[in-house]
Amino acid sequence: MGMGMKLSVIVPVYNMAADGKLEYCMNSLVSQTLAHQGIPYEIIAVDDASTDSSLQILREYGERYPDKVRVIHYEVNRRQGGAKNEGLRAAEGEWIGFIDSDDWVAADFYEKLLKKAEETGADMVGCDYNLVTEHTMQVGKIVKNNSLEQTGVLDEEKHKKLIMRSGSMVIKIYRHSVIRENRLDFPEGIFYEDNCAGPLWSLYFTHFEKLEEPLYYYYQHESSTVHYISEQKCRDRMTAAALFYSECEKRGFLRKYYKEIEYRFTELYYVNTLLSYMQGAPHPRLGFVKELFAGQLERFPEFQENAYYRQNTGEEEKKWIALLGRSPVRFYWYYRLKFWVRRVRKG
Numbered sequence: 001m002g003m004g005m006k007l008s009v010i011v012p013v014y015n016m017a018a019d020g021k022l023e024y025c026m027n028s029l030v031s032q033t034l035a036h037q038g039i040p041y042e043i044i045a046v047d048d049a050s051t052d053s054s055l056q057i058l059r060e061y062g063e064r065y066p067d068k069v070r071v072i073h074y075e076v077n078r079r080q081g082g083a084k085n086e087g088l089r090a091a092e093g094e095w096i097g098f099i100d101s102d103d104w105v106a107a108d109f110y111e112k113l114l115k116k117a118e119e120t121g122a123d124m125v126g127c128d129y130n131l132v133t134e135h136t137m138q139v140g141k142i143v144k145n146n147s148l149e150q151t152g153v154l155d156e157e158k159h160k161k162l163i164m165r166s167g168s169m170v171i172k173i174y175r176h177s178v179i180r181e182n183r184l185d186f187p188e189g190i191f192y193e194d195n196c197a198g199p200l201w202s203l204y205f206t207h208f209e210k211l212e213e214p215l216y217y218y219y220q221h222e223s224s225t226v227h228y229i230s231e232q233k234c235r236d237r238m239t240a241a242a243l244f245y246s247e248c249e250k251r252g253f254l255r256k257y258y259k260e261i262e263y264r265f266t267e268l269y270y271v272n273t274l275l276s277y278m279q280g281a282p283h284p285r286l287g288f289v290k291e292l293f294a295g296q297l298e299r300f301p302e303f304q305e306n307a308y309y310r311q312n313t314g315e316e317e318k319k320w321i322a323l324l325g326r327s328p329v330r331f332y333w334y335y336r337l338k339f340w341v342r343r344v345r346k347g
Contacts (some may be wrong), residue, residue, distance in 0.1 A: 006094055007034070007041040007110055007173065010087030012080040013101040017052040021102045021219070024135045026061050028104035028217075030068055033111045041110065044090055045101075046083040047073040054101075081186035081193035088185060097173045099216075106137070106215040113173045113211070122209040123175035124202070126167060130214035133221070142214045145171055153207050156256075162208070163260040164308065166198035171216045178204055187243050190236040195268055196244040203253055229280030231288060234273045238295065241269035245299055262300045263308035270296040270303070271317055274324070278335050286332045293328055 009029055016022040029043045043065075047055045055073055062071045072086055084098060095117070097110060113125045132140035146167040150158055178184070182204045186193040202208075248254045248261050274292055278284050296303065303309055304322070313321075324331035 004040055005042060005092040006039045007097060007114065008087070008091035008093030008095070008176070009041065009043045009097045009099060009110070010084055010091065011043060011045045011099050011101050012048055012083030012087070013045055013050060013054050013058060014048040014077065014080075014083070015050045015052045015054060016101045017050070017054045017057055019221075020135065021221075022054055022057050025099065025101050025104050026058075026069075028107070029099070030061065030065050031107055032105075033108045034114070035068075037111065039111070039114070041068070042091075042093060043069045044087040045069060045071050046087045047071065048079065048083040049075055049077040078188045079190060079193065081190065081197075082188035084186045084193070085188060088179065091176065094176055095173045096176050096179060098170050100170055100218075102219045102221070103170065104135075104217045104219070106217075109215040110173070112213070112215065116209050116211055117173065117175075120207065120209045122207040123178055124172055124205040124208045125210065126172040126208070127211040127216065128214040129168065129171050129216040129218045131218050131220055133219075135219075137217075139214055140217070143218070146208075146210050148210070148212075151208050151210055154202075154205060158208070159203055160257060160260045162202035163199045163257055163264055166202045168216075169194045169198050169201075174201070174205070187240060190239050191233055192237045192240040195237065196240040196247070199264055200244060200247050200251075200253075203257075229276050231277070231281055231285070234277045234281070234288070237273050238269050238292070241265050242295070244268070259306060259308065262303060263306050263312070266296065266300060266303045266306065266309055267313075269299075271313060271321065275317065275320070279339060284332075284336070286329065289324070289332055290328050293324060 011025065011029070013022065026045070032041065034041050045058045045061070047058055058071045061069045070090065072090060074086070088096065095114065099105065113127065116122065117125045126146055128142055128145050130140045130142045146165070150161045152158065154162070184197070184201050184204065186197050245261065245265050248257070254261060270292060274289065277288065304325070320331065320335065323334065
């Protein structure tokens with residue numbers, strides 16, 4: 001490995017051996033059309049202390065494709081952020097891509113993204129993704145990721161749009177030199193690490209292009225991280241938002257993009273966490289709701305005046321949040337009652 005490596009694809013892996021998930025992902029990576037073009041790329045699979053046979057599967061790929069697959073293994077689970085940081089440290093490619101180990105990509109995914117980068121001089125290139133519930137190369141439900149008004153040479157207005165909606169990180173490639181020079185990485189040991197990294201990273205790139213094609217397959221299955229809510233996962237989301245805030249402050253972005261950062265933080269830390277917690281946690285606690293409210297006010301006490309908040313937050317959500325602002329106790333019991341009534345009616 002080394003000289004002239006064009007692309008490093010980083011794959012964080014944790015317990016993905018069941019149902020052929022990991023093989024399907026790895027097969028889509030080792031058979032990229034870049035190989036036919038003679039473009040050197042590497043797949044860095046980072047086993048994040050799996051307890052199933054994931055590591056064994058990865059090592060078999062390493063033996064079968066020694067020029068393509070590098071396997072890194074460590075004993076302590078550091079979640080996806082830790083695994084991605086490990087991959088970044090090892091990566092030698094001029095470009096960096098990430099993929100979740102239960103997803104897969106079209107055979108020409110990376111060839112098309114790199115070609116777009118070469119043609120336009122972009123330092124960040126993305127596409128759309130599609131949702132599938134089985135292992136197939138048939139395109140499923142297409143999800144548009146990033147809008148065309150976010151693309152092109154990135155000025156202040158476009159950076160503002162990217163803070164607000166940075167889009168998924170796995171459907172993009174990033175110029176490695178930008179990541180290195182600005183010491184960009186991921187929060188470790190929590191879920192939702194991309195919620196911090198995505199909008200922050202986007203501020204350092206100068207030219208973003210996207211393909212209007214769903215080349216990334218996002219696999220939806222029962223054990224996906226997104227499906228269950230626990231207080232700990234809510235705390236992870238709060239941590240990701242708090243890290244986003246402190247990184248923006250430390251790196252000098254807070255003043256310049258105050259309104260956008262305020263809205264992004266409010267949405268991530270407060271609105272989404274509050275409502276998913278109240279609806280999804282098995283036994284929501286009033287103490288947690290009060291803590292969430294205090295954390296929001298500590299950083300952005302005037303958040304309800306934010307123009308983006310007023311424009312983009314749903315009317316019902318705004319009412320609930322206004323009620324919580326007046327009385328956390330009333331909010332808590334009223335919300336629980338309303339939710340209970342709704343459940344009973346559904347029967």
